[in-house]
């Protein structure tokens with residue numbers, strides 16, 4: 514049996530685990546990164562079509578990724594300068610970058626380009642050791658932690674960092690309880706070429722409990738995320754018939770939508786673990802929390818976890834000491850829960866059909882829209898400023 518010792522072991526090399534690996538390696542630490550499916554670095558193939566999985570990355574996280582030299586090539590990135598959100602009975606709120614003296618509110622980026630930029634950095638750093646293997650056994654107590662791989666080799670470190678996604682294997686090995694609340698909605702994602710220019714505006718409609726977002730992409734394309742309970746019916750439509758439904762739900766604001774690429778649906782679940790750590794284990798990203806996508810905060814919260822943990826570990830003698838992990842939780846749990854509750858509250862408010870609530874939510878949107886100070890504070894918070 515071989516045992517290898519590292520400063521830290523990261524399980525999961527999605528966006529969150531990959532960013533964490535680069536951030537810690539740049540501090541000069543020796544990191545083991547376990548990823549079952551390391552991405553293929555084939556930029557040419559990726560350039561020919563559009564990824565259906567896209568993210569709105571906040572300026573704070575863009576800055577963080579730039580600091581890691583892991584921000585992708587700009588021609589695939591669409592800065593958003595305005596946001597236009599519509600309620601279901603005349604309510605409206607809009608946000609504008611010039612109003613808060615900034616160049617953009619968020620940036621729309623495809624998953625694969627972000628992942629490629631991070632993994633290129635991983636391959637350029639010789640203190641990140643990649644294992645494309647599944648962990649079989651996790652051991653952790655107050656003194657030490659390790660994972661045993663399929664071939665019997667053991668990776669040992671003072672801290673195991675779990676970034677292995679919503680159904681985290683690492684988390685399942687601990688006694689951390691997760692409160693999982695299904696929304697009974699799916700998020701349907703798809704990309705389109707649009708007839709009218711999108712004007713770098715992100716648009717969103719709350720209608721009959723559904724939430725539809727149009728996110729601008731470069732070269733007169735958009736990506737849509739439709740949170741809906743009518744998944745089976747909508748997914749059974751042809752691409753063209755579905756595009757017409759998307760155009761109608763979006764009030765034909767961008768004219769005809771021409772499908773480009775595949776459409777797919779993913780289940781929306783609010784997951785709130787009671788804790789973000791166990792002895793010598795820290796949870797990050799979707800392993801620690803999942804959220805309704807209506808504010809585009811899923812992966813932004815994960816990058817927030819990475820920034821806080823990487824900063825704490827920079828000054829820590831023993832990465833796995835309980836005071837370090839308690840501090841990590843103290844700095845993240847409140848921020849994560851506030852964002853989860855904010856998005857959940859908005860979703861529930863617009864899901865309810867009662868007439869007084871319809872009046873309240875639409876009037877509320879209009880009221881906040883007229884309160885420049887509060888409105889700008891809200892958007893600054895979402896931008897991580």
Ligand SMILES: Cc1cc2nc3c(=O)[nH]c(=O)nc-3n(C[C@H](O)[C@H](O)[C@H](O)COP(=O)(O)OP(=O)(O)OC[C@H]3O[C@@H](n4cnc5c(N)ncnc54)[C@H](O)[C@@H]3O)c2cc1C
Pocket residue numbers: 524525526527528529530547548549550566567568569646647648676677678679682683702738778779797798799800806809810811812813815
């Ligand atoms: C289909 C889909 C579409 C989405 N679309 C959006 C969107 O439009 N906007 C948005 O904000 N959010 C979206 N989300 C949510 C967003 O993808 C997540 O918030 C974000 O990807 C979380 O990143 P992560 O690195 O924490 O987890 P993940 O991206 O899930 O990465 C986890 C990684 O761990 C690896 N792994 C898992 N188990 C093991 C193991 N035992 N050993 C080794 N490796 C392991 C996996 O291969 C994977 O690479 C979407 C999610 C899904 C599933």
